Amino acid sequence: MADAESRPEPNGTTPPAPPAEPAPADPAGQPASESTRLLRAAMNEVSTVIVGQDQMVERTLVALIAKGHCLLEGVPGVAKTLAVSTLATVTGGTFTRLQFTPDLVPSDIVGTRIYHPSTEQFDVELGPVFANFVLADEINRAPAKVQSSLLEVMAEKQVSLGGITHPLPDPFIVIATQNPVESEGVYPLPEAQRDRFLMKVLVPHPRAHEELDILRRMSAAPPVPHRILDPITLKELQSDAERVHVHQLIADYIVRIVMATREPENYGLGDLRRVLEIGASPRASLGLVAATRALALIRGRDYVLPEDVRVLARDIMAHRLVLTFDALADGITPTHVIDRVLATVPPPRVIWDDPPATTAAAAAH
Template identity: 65%
Template sequence: MQSTSPQSTSGDPMHVTEPTETSHLLEQVLMEMKKVIVGQDRMIERMLVALLARGHVLLEGVPGVAKTLAVETLGTVVGGTSARLQFTPDLVPSDIVGTRVYRPSTERFDVELGPVFANLVLADEINRAPAKVQSALLEVMAERQVSIGGMTYPLPKPFLVLATQNPIESEGVYLLPEAQRDRFLLKVDVPHPGMSEELEIVRRMSVRPPRAAQVLDTAQLLAAQDEVDSVFVHHAVSEYAVRLVMVTRDPAAWKAPELAPLIASGASPRGSLGLVQGARALALLRGRRYVLPQDVTDLAVDVLAHRIVLSYDALADAVPARSIVEKALAVVAPPVVAPAQAASAA
């Protein structure tokens, strides 16, 4: 593991930003976003975690809780290109990934790339898209490429899909299949603001809404993503993340037999990978080059809940998936890794 000394060990001018500078830049990103978004600190933090961890994020909440505004603000602050896709039931795959167009003047087909070729893609109301569009989006999210006419076109770097969905509407809505949900690193529930926050929203947004300034460019963002990969994770912390996933697969073996009738299928290995990589990003965002068990605990619900397939009994009783993850957190004790110990190991 590299030393945590602030001195650079590379003479390359394109060397990644030093940890202290990166953390300072990320703090600026948070502050700029909070100029526009009142409250919703957890949502903002999780969006940055997904961006740094090269994952995708699904924001679920009722209309008017700043989901779309938060995504647009993030695009402004981190630079790069962005695109907004308003999903509707009549959408077809070529509307988002592109298509071949015949040119009579040249007597050949040209490829017109779709709007997904951007650094930040906002998939607004993703659950309104039909199955064909959602399957086309699977390749975009998982492989970061698009296949058109036998040719493969890579998406730009960095690339992030931020999708929103409204949980209270049922007409004209296509529920996301398990395979699609599993592609999202995080699923974040966005609640209504509190009384004091709503008063601040009225004061701040009713006359001349504030605008965020750009803090990062794409090169700095890619450097920050590379730095996330070098954040130290103690073996005991990795094991803690895996144990949490194992509880969702075989609850009885992990002293939670009451969960067995509620779970049809537990979290996939992407859950373990997402917990560790997300914890790395969260640690860097909090100014550390090492992961603490608390980082894993803080992300567990957002990373694992949407990957659990509930049984019919759980669906009939309206058991929330997050309660299963909370139970897993209760039965799996976090390891005792002192900050000083983790810092010295890093």
């Protein structure tokens, strides 16, 4: 292998005996592992309820396997809440839905201390965030003080009450939803809060044929999802994702596209200097590595490809950018910036091994 090129390394293990039925394979021809089969089965089960939102389903599962939090943005009625509750059912974890409103206070989320006169002592009442899946529905309807109460929950996965730290269940994920079209009674998420989310996924309206499928499935007896995973299996899948190989040149590619949002003039993007106020944080680099590992596992590989980085870059980086007022006035969006970066910063090339026959013929000559 040349130093300037990347190539996924084979794991060198002896392949297991072939199953009775052929296992699905990834585009490179590698048979899907048991972890991949479980993840695909979970996605298929969610898709029996959720129609036409395959990208949203895949991204939320990526966030779950990558141990990150997810922000879903879309207009009402596109199955954001239903997707999260269905995913919680399929993966077998406990589920809590928090409906954010302007009159919410932090103790409604994380819990509080209550004085009991009969015992003359304070008892801790833990809040509804103590669940495997926490759905923060319409998170931008709550004021900043309530939103900031989730910072410790999301970053440290713990809650401090009365000087005592209470760990959250493991696995733990916060999936928040927000409506992008309303302006009254809405509090935009602060930069620190947005940065805690591994990814932000835009949820569009379904297309015509998907809308027809929704009518067929949901107008009579809606389908009921079945449990495929459990919290212990889910933790094992998270560990499997952490073992997915990331080549040094893939890591270098991730660093280059993140740095291009901070120092655009060093990457042939000098015109973005007037557009970007703040570039992507180091959490973007860490998030890209974790998310691409999860995506590779779902797609049946034990190594990350440059295409995995390109697929997830918008979801992981766009919401971390802060644009200048001039850029906002010109209608430039963070997605436009990420697309420009991906088009300019070259990815490493992936070179596959030659077939054995070709290699043997070359050796004979």
